[in-house]
Amino acid sequence: MKFKTFAAFVGPSLFLMFLFIAAPLVSVFIGSFQLTQPVLEQVEEETCTPGFVTQTCTTTMVTRPILDEFGEIQTTTEWVGWTNYTRVLDPEATWAAISNWDWNALMQVDFWAALRFTLMFTLVTLPLVIGVGLAIALAVNNAAKSIKGPIIFVSLLPFIITPVIGALSIRWLFIGDGILTSALEAWLDQDIAMFAQAWTIELMMLFYRVWHVAPFAFVIFYAGLQTVNQDTLESAIIDGASRWDRLRFVVVPHLMPLIVFIALIHLMDTYRVFEEIVGFTSQAHVISLQWLTYDFLQPDDAGNRAFGRASASAMLTMVGIVFLLIPLLRRTWRDHHGGSH
Amino acid sequence: MKLKTILMAGALSAVASMAYADCAVDNEVELRSLTAAFEAWNAVTAAWEECGNFQAELNQEFRTVQPEAFAANPSLYQIGGVSNGTITPLLNQGTIRPLDDLVEMYGQNLRPNQLIRINGEIMAIAMMVNTQHLMYRADILEDLGIDVPTTWDEVLAAAEVIQEAGVVDYPLGATLKSGWNIAQDFNNMFLGYGGTFVNDDGTPNVNTEAGVNALGTMMAMTEYLDPEYLVSDSTYVQQQFQQGSIAMANLWASRAAAMDDEAESQVVGMVNMAAAPLAMEGGAPATTLWWDGIVIAANISDEEAAAAFQVAMEGLDREMVEANNDAAIWLVEGYQAGRLSEGAIATASAQPAPASYPSTSQMGLMHTALGNELPAFFTGEVSAEEALAAVEAAYTTSAQEAGILE
């Protein structure tokens, strides 16, 4: 294919990705080394605010930005090197915690707490999603033909449902005296508060994510099972392989590329875990990397946003993603140069 | 869901759209507003829409958009809804206009109390006040022979008695959801103990006796709370009240009407309001005063501003207040203070009076720092001093970033 033709085919897609992904990304990268501040002045201001009947007026010194001739806030932008990064990573506190072997102190630095949860979440859900997905796929494949359709339908529901709503629907089952909490209380005969401590919240988040993603793994594996080579299976039977052996030596190897595919998609998606934090209001106990960036960007009442730190934490998150992706990148490179599709 | 009710609903909405007649001004300029989305704003924006050519946008996350939208030229909205917290970025950017001329021409019905003046210029028109104050189950307190508590010590003592009597699931409720809510509860208590958030040079000042006392009292409260308090926001506490599972809480005045809502509440008429308790003898009630009101954008033509202001006045009139009397503690003429507003009025007129929530950039940063760092104290990971030190460190970092501190 000539370069010109190739460019014509790929052009529109590249243009969109450049405009809405690459360009913002470059600005985030640059922003992570910059600090933009308004030029401020201290002014004395008298403010009168209402009571129920009369006003109270107070005079205080307040900080106001200086406006330029166009009525815009005057700002200064300077290169600050790694300052934004050190503010996110807090190396001083980190070293102090590490040299004292003080895990608790390390977890007081938000970035490490977020990284810990993000990695734990990613690595724990990964085998669960693959395992549950595979189990459902095998069971459905095994089921009578007449009920396959309805079962696939029901199984796909958790995957297609809007994530925000899925998370809320699970939250309602547990929060306060939600019915499942009540049921657990009746069963275990003790008072249970699912949202009161970190581990129960983490458990619910893990459950939600597996519930939400396992159907995706299931449908991919199920599609894969339809293409298992029947001859290989039969010859395995003739060789006297047990059911378990056949699964292990024929089916799973056949599904291996799919397992890798699911694992990668799952790594990428779970690494940016975010909805769970919001949906289960877990920020008091656990936070994730994307939530950290989001939180830096949320303006407070006075309109302040921590753009510098948000950019830095975004770039650090990206570095993590690239690390996670290296195995896949190598495989793709081999495929690409093996080239015989 | 009978056919009849559907037809009825259709007929009702037809009536609603014919109600233009209720609006005295005949608005011909395309106008848009961006406000928060609670009950009082629903009432006010509905009245604005009656004037025609008006599109109201209600969004509880309005603060993520409002500063940018008002900074655009022309501004995307003519009218903005603000509180004493969220007016700060608009003042900083200079994107709202002084209203003195407009008030003089069209604001005959405004009370002097409603005019928010900054350096003598009217920058906003307040419509309501809000505050957190004590709500309590009058029936329970009476049964157990407890006087209405006026200090936090009395609240805790009363909670102990209620706990022993075992009449409700949890004696207390509190809006301690991590983030904005828990920080606000700390603010109340901290001011109640006479603390000041920042020094004159802008450095933080919360790791003090007042700060430790405030956290101590809050921690003492948690014994009587639903253990899930770190996810409990105002709606959650309101529901706990409505379902009869708590007996007392320091809750927003704007939530009072929900207690008497027969469709939701199982405790209609049983919840009374009193002034916010004192944290220490001789101090102000441990709470802050808030106002909500409107501003007019600067980056619009004078004609648009005049039209917007007239429409705004139309929504803030006696008629609207009379129709929605219990939706808020209105500052507008025609408001009838009733049983539900007793607590808020007692709070606002206490001597010494509670502080108004300070609308400064510093306070915004402090609020965020508190909201992020305090939960670690309540989960038991750090001590009160460590938590407050972490708050000061977080504040210092973000203040340096914002250019407020060197």
Next chain:
Amino acid sequence: MSDTPRALRQPLSLRLGSAGFLAFWCLIAAFPIFWIGVMSFKAPVDAFASNPLDVIFGPATRDGGDGLSLLDIVIGLAFLFFSIRYAMTWLPKMVAQHSPGGQMIAGWIIAAVGYAVAFVIGFFVILPFVLGLLNPILGPLGNPIVGLTTQHYEAVWVENQFYNNFTNSLIVTVGVVTVSLTVGTLAGYGLARSGSNLAFWILIIALVFRALPHSVLVAGYLPVFVNSAEILRPFLGDAAPTLYGQPWAVIAVLVSINQPFTIWMLRSFFQNIPNELDEAARVDGCTHFQAFRWVIMPVMWPGVITTGLFSFLLAYNDFLVTSLLLDQSNQTMVPAIAGYFNRETTTTDQVEAVAAAVSITAPLFLLVMIFQRQIVSGLTAGAVKG
């Protein structure tokens, strides 16, 4: 089953275990969704009751005068059952018969929408009307036993005009799916047929883009979108649009964010189509574009439909982008629902939000029902081999 080889026949324990596991999974998969469905029909006091039986039977709702009698339940369930039956059996036949070849998709869309409208009218208007007449006549059979109210649905759809949000969702979703597939198939084809290093690096970069946390990007859009009129004025004069609140701007953003996944997926489909096919077409004198349009596309439909479904889900379910970049008048359904929670809510607001949540799940149900076989066969045909 009789001709299954002996060794493939399953011992009873395995079959029971497998069936038990499936039943358990289906329960877990469906329960939370079923439960919000139940909640949405109850008065607020019942919906958030801690006793599950109260939630199901809704005593407070029943006392409020809204309830279903035994007769209502039996007839309602029968109606539901037959609607689903017909959707599964009769509808596909009708579509196959009446839609001209090649227009199957359009036929399906029209049939699905028509069927859904007929169902809504039948179930929510005609049936209640008929039952309203029957119930008083039948005495004890007609007495309400289960509390059930649709007041929240009325509030959502009639008072709060949720249909506006529905239309907006429809615009955004259709836009995203169309543009995404058009742009994506072109790129996917180009990438699949080019062995150059450039193609490889584009794919790798797309993969990294796919992994990016969205909040990183999205926050950067807001100031630009809000000020776009000012920024673009030098180029476009007074016609410069404010992008904030424009559905097509959101469509562009969502398409871009979704591009990496789309091109990867479509590329793997294209790779499974033998190269000889387009080479043969090229020998016959077609250009690359003609070969693509007339030879490759016709065999690509399974892949395109599967990819399209994923685009649909992304656009339909998106919250981050739509909530930030659309204003009230153009808001889609998901941020509109979140709005119910974000404001200072009452319990009634929350149940209304539940009703809205159930409403937006219904089209997804329909979609899966229709395209279920497509998803599996599409994945079998393409993506799972790549």
